[in-house]
Amino acid sequence: MxxxxxxxxxxxxxxxxxxxxxxxxxxxxxxxxxxxxxxxxxxxxxxxxxxxxxxxxxxxxxxxxxxxxxxxxxxxxxxxxxxxxxxxxxxxxxxxxxxxxxxxxxxxxxxxxxxxxxxxxxxxxxxREILDYFFIKTDTRIVKFLFEEIQAIEAQREYIKIITPTRKVMSLVSLTSIANALPGEFVRIHRSFIINMRHIDEVQSNEVLIGEELYPISRNYREDFFKKLGDRKLL
The missing domain is CATH 3.40.50.2300 (Response regulator)
Known part of the structure; x- marks a missing residue:
């Protein structure tokens, strides 16, 4: 190849x-x-x-x-x-x-x-089609995540923070690297954020509400996000 x-x-x-x-x-x-x-x-x-x-x-x-x-x-x-x-x-x-x-x-x-x-x-x-989970290394542990439990992933320089309703875990991985391992319900909305569309509660102008957290939608990712959102709208 x-x-x-x-x-x-x-x-x-x-x-x-x-x-x-x-x-x-x-x-x-x-x-x-x-x-x-x-x-x-x-x-x-x-x-x-x-x-x-x-x-x-x-x-x-x-x-x-x-x-x-x-x-x-x-x-x-x-x-x-x-x-x-x-x-x-x-x-x-x-x-x-x-x-x-x-x-x-x-x-x-x-x-x-x-x-x-x-x-x-x-x-x-x-x-990707057959796996519903993955493992990721932290400083001292290897942690298992179900794709469905992840609400958002945040870039913090060379680290990422994986956010679920019950925990936040840091790992030395780039956001692009993990983005390429995520299934279709995940979408990048900002240079620093990937969100799971299954967990969206509201879309407010240029922000996404998940639980009690607001995540910004940047101009560069806005079109792709709203296209995927439109694909999932009933009306």
Missing amino acids: KYQILIVDDEPPARKLLIDYVSKVGMLELAGVCSNGEEAMVFLKEKPVDILLLDIRMPLMTGMDLLDELVEKPLTIFVTAYEEYAVKGYELDVIDYLMKPVSFERFRKAIDKAVEYLSVQVATEEK
């Missing part, structure tokens, strides 16, 4: 180097090359990819702005000369963070990490 990869970088030498690296990895297929975030936004709306190699500081639209705008995000590897963005990368659920100039060995390590994640994702998709 070949994984589709998109390169987004405003510097021609950086693009050339990454194109060369991609050509050396047999499991990768270059889907396209973009020189800025706006160009990449148009490309991704027409042709989704598996992996995104993304520069951060670019004219017109930065790499972070691009990820903020995308509802369906490819597995992303930041490629940048600016180390100070590493923490922000965790918040945006990127799989790895490469510092320029990038060696082929470091590039290959990041790709192997991404491919391993994608392989797990495929296996999870195949099992």
Whole structure:
């Protein structure tokens, strides 16, 4: 299987180097090359990819702005000369963070990490129909959750908080990672929140009420949320 990869970088030498690296990895297929975030936004709306190699500081639209705008995000590897963005990368659920100039060995390590994640994702998709629970590791325990009991999942930097009516559990997992393991009743409504539609009590303008908690619906996820909500309305 070949994984589709998109390169987004405003510097021609950086693009050339990454194109060369991609050509050396047999499991990768270059889907396209973009020189800025706006160009990449148009490309991704027409042709989704598996992996995104993304520069951060670019004219017109930065790499972070691009990820903020995308509802369906490819597995992303930041490629940048600016180390100070590493923490922000965790918040945006990127799989790895490469510092320029990038060696082929470091590039290959990041790709192997991404491919391993994608392989797990495929296996999870195949099992999703028959599983109604999952296990997740905390600092000291491995905890079982039924999908149906989860009300919401909140991102807190590199951690997530899983919220049920009776408990709140923290785990060192990205929100994107767990989103890909959840069944169809779960929907992302904000960069920091996934909610279970089965537990919605009310939708109030730009917020969802679950129990006594209000969860914000952000502009980037609003359309997808209301489409799924509409699919479940009786009248």
